[in-house]
Amino acid sequence: MDTLTSMKVFVAVVETGSFAAASDRLDMSRAMTSKYVAHLEEHLGTRLLQRTTRKLTLTESGSTYYERCVQILADISEAEEGALHLNETPRGTLRLTVPVSFGILHMGPVISNYMKQYPDVKVDILVADRRVDLLEEGLDLAIRIGSLPESGLVARKFASDRVVICGSPEYLQRHGTPRTPAELAQHNCLTYSYAATGDEWKMDGPDGHHTVKVSGSLRATNGDIVKLAALGGVGLMRQPLFLCGEELRQGKLVEVLPEYKASDMGLYAVYPSRKHLSAKVRTFVDFIAAAFNLKSDW
Known part of the structure; x- marks a missing residue:
C-alpha cells in the first residue's frame, strides 16, 4: 500500500479521534482506513496507536511519528502549491x-x-x-x-536570415572579385567551424546549383573572429546577415556573387x-x- 496515503490516513485518525470519523473525512471505508494504519505500523515495525473500546491514544512512537507526518504533509502541500504557482506566474x-x-x-x-x-x-x-x-x-x-x-x-x-559571401574592399582590390562560384576555390576563404556544410559552400544561381570546396588561412568556432579577419582584408567569408549586415551597409564589407544565393x-x-x-x-x-x-x- 502507498506509504504517503497511509500517513495521511494516520494523521486523520489522530486528528478526528476515531477510525469512523477519519473515514468520513477521507470519504473512505472504515475497513480501508484500518488497513492503511495497519500497513503503516507493519512498515515501521512499531505500534502507533493504542486501541480500546472507548478511545484511541498515541504510543510514544506514534506521538513522535505523528508530529513528523504533519510536517511532511505540510511540506508536500506547500511544494505542490508552489509548483502550481510557478506554472501560472513567470518566476x-x-x-x-x-x-x-x-x-x-x-x-x-x-x-x-x-x-x-x-x-x-x-x-x-x-x-x-x-x-x-x-x-x-x-x-x-x-x-x-x-x-x-x-x-x-x-x-x-x-x-x-540569408547567408552572404563578402570581403573587404581592400581584399577585393588586391585579389580581384570572383565572378563565378568556381573562382572561390582560388581565394582565401575564411571558414566557420560549426557550419553545417563544413568547407563546402553551396549556392543556387541562374545557371543552377553549385558546391565549391573552399580553403583558407583561418578557421574559427566563432563568427565574430571570422568577420574581424574579413574586415582586416585577410579573405572572403560566408556568414549570415545578422552578423555582417551593418558592415555591408557601411561599405566596410562588399557582397560578392549576389546572384548566387544559399538557402535561407x-x-x-x-x-x-x-x-x-x-x-x-x-x-x-x-x-x-x-x-x-x-x-x-x-
Missing part, C-alpha cells in the same frame, strides 16, 4: 543557451526587456556556438540557427516539451516571437 531561474555572435548582437536587448517585464525571473545564459544537450546540461531553452536535426525537441521559428536559414527557440511548459519558458518564447516577428531583413 524562478530561466536557463538558456544562445550562440555567441547572435546572442551578443541581438538577444542581449531582448533578454533585458524580458527581465524588465518579468522581474521575478532570473536568467542564466550559456553563451556557446557548440550544440548543447538541453537535458544533459539542465537547460530550459536554446536559441538555434540553421537546419535542426531530428531530436524530439520542440522548435518554434521566430526569424529567418531559420532561427528557432528550442525546448524539450510542450507538455507542462512552465510559465517562464512559455512567456520567454512568446516574447522572442513578438520581438523578432519572423524578421528576415537584417
Whole structure:
C-alpha cells in the first residue's frame, strides 16, 4: 500500500479521534482506513496507536511519528502549491543557451526587456556556438540557427536570415572579385567551424546549383573572429546577415556573387516539451516571437 496515503490516513485518525470519523473525512471505508494504519505500523515495525473500546491514544512512537507526518504533509502541500504557482506566474531561474555572435548582437536587448517585464525571473545564459544537450546540461531553452536535426525537441521559428559571401574592399582590390562560384576555390576563404556544410559552400544561381570546396588561412568556432579577419582584408567569408549586415551597409564589407544565393536559414527557440511548459519558458518564447516577428531583413 502507498506509504504517503497511509500517513495521511494516520494523521486523520489522530486528528478526528476515531477510525469512523477519519473515514468520513477521507470519504473512505472504515475497513480501508484500518488497513492503511495497519500497513503503516507493519512498515515501521512499531505500534502507533493504542486501541480500546472507548478511545484511541498515541504510543510514544506514534506521538513522535505523528508530529513528523504533519510536517511532511505540510511540506508536500506547500511544494505542490508552489509548483502550481510557478506554472501560472513567470518566476524562478530561466536557463538558456544562445550562440555567441547572435546572442551578443541581438538577444542581449531582448533578454533585458524580458527581465524588465518579468522581474521575478532570473536568467542564466550559456553563451556557446557548440550544440548543447538541453537535458544533459539542465537547460530550459536554446536559441538555434540553421537546419535542426531530428531530436524530439520542440522548435518554434521566430526569424529567418540569408547567408552572404563578402570581403573587404581592400581584399577585393588586391585579389580581384570572383565572378563565378568556381573562382572561390582560388581565394582565401575564411571558414566557420560549426557550419553545417563544413568547407563546402553551396549556392543556387541562374545557371543552377553549385558546391565549391573552399580553403583558407583561418578557421574559427566563432563568427565574430571570422568577420574581424574579413574586415582586416585577410579573405572572403560566408556568414549570415545578422552578423555582417551593418558592415555591408557601411561599405566596410562588399557582397560578392549576389546572384548566387544559399538557402535561407531559420532561427528557432528550442525546448524539450510542450507538455507542462512552465510559465517562464512559455512567456520567454512568446516574447522572442513578438520581438523578432519572423524578421528576415537584417
